[in-house]
Amino acid sequence: MATIDKIGAILNTKIEIPFKIKARESIHTNPFKDSKFDGSILPADIFEGTQLKSQNKAKMVMSAIAGSVSNFSRKIVEPVAAFCNKVKTNLSNAFNYAKTTTLSESLSDLGNYISQKVSTMRKNAEMNKISDKMPVVDLEAAWINENKLMEAA
Amino acid sequence: MNKKISQIIDALTTHQDNDSIRVLENLGTNSSDNDIREKTSRALVKKNVHDSLKVVIINEGKGINDLSPVVAMSTINEILALKDKTEVLHILEDTINMHSSETVRENAASVKSLLAL
Numbered sequence: 001m002a003t004i005d006k007i008g009a010i011l012n013t014k015i016e017i018p019f020k021i022k023a024r025e026s027i028h029t030n031p032f033k034d035s036k037f038d039g040s041i042l043p044a045d046i047f048e049g050t051q052l053k054s055q056n057k058a059k060m061v062m063s064a065i066a067g068s069v070s071n072f073s074r075k076i077v078e079p080v081a082a083f084c085n086k087v088k089t090n091l092s093n094a095f096n097y098a099k100t101t102t103l104s105e106s107l108s109d110l111g112n113y114i115s116q117k118v119s120t121m122r123k124n125a126e127m128n129k130i131s132d133k134m135p136v137v138d139l140e141a142a143w144i145n146e147n148k149l150m151e152a153a
Numbered sequence: 154m155n156k157k158i159s160q161i162i163d164a165l166t167t168h169q170d171n172d173s174i175r176v177l178e179n180l181g182t183n184s185s186d187n188d189i190r191e192k193t194s195r196a197l198v199k200k201n202v203h204d205s206l207k208v209v210i211i212n213e214g215k216g217i218n219d220l221s222p223v224v225a226m227s228t229i230n231e232i233l234a235l236k237d238k239t240e241v242l243h244i245l246e247d248t249i250n251m252h253s254s255e256t257v258r259e260n261a262a263s264v265k266s267l268l269a270l
Contacts, residue, residue: 130157130160130161130163130164131164132164132165132166132167132168132169134164135170136165136168136170136172136173136176137172139161139164139165139168139173139176140176140180142157142161143158143161143176143180144180146155146157146158146161147158147180150155
């Protein structure tokens with residue numbers, strides 16, 4: 001009986017299994033837990049342990065820089081494309097506005113008016129310009145005309 | 154002087170047509186304006202051809218024989234400034250030897266003396 005009691009006491013005591021895993025976190029940690037890579041790839045070997053060597057630290061820094069540069073280029077390209085699209089749209093709108101409104105007609109009329117005036121002025125200047133290319137008869141007539149104007153004045 | 158007339162005289166000065174000499178003589182040397190006569194006489198000398206030089210040398214009251222000393226002296230200065238004086242010397246010789254007016258002959262002789270200096 002006493003032997004049975006001893007055996008029962010032994011059975012009631014908890015025997016610790018030597019291969020039991022007490023805390024899973026202590027062995028395996030999630031290295032990406034607090035990281036936000038936004039699609040960037042970190043080529044550094046993260047399974048070498050939590051204590052980073054100086055060489056690995058430099059590798060991490062360089063990877064971060066490379067990722068940042070990649071992100072920067074992606075961020076800058078998008079606004080440029082948006083800006084170009086905006087300019088294109090504005091130009092198109094302005095052209096359509098000029099085409100549909102009477103402003104274009106007014107400018108066209110103004111341009112024709114100025115062109116005609118300049119042409120007339122040029123012709124008058126050429127007519128009034130006295131040169132040895134003119135026939136002597138015309139020069140004589142012009143001189144006589146000037147004499148008459150001077151006498152009348 | 155009227156600017157347009159000045160331009161006309163300049164145009165006639167360089168004009169290739171010999172008819173320009175006739176216009177300069179008729180309208181320029183006969184003008185009542187001293188400035189026009191002076192400019193016309195200089196223009197005729199600048200042409201440096203027989204017909205134009207003859208106008209300012211042998212005609213009484215024109216060119217070197219003008220009643221205005223300014224016009225006469227200006228014409229003489231222009232003659233003195235000519236590079237080729239062959240034709241003007243030839244006309245002066247003929248004028249000194251053959252012209253009927255003594256005043257014209259004396260004036261021509263004076264100009265020839267100046268050219269010889």
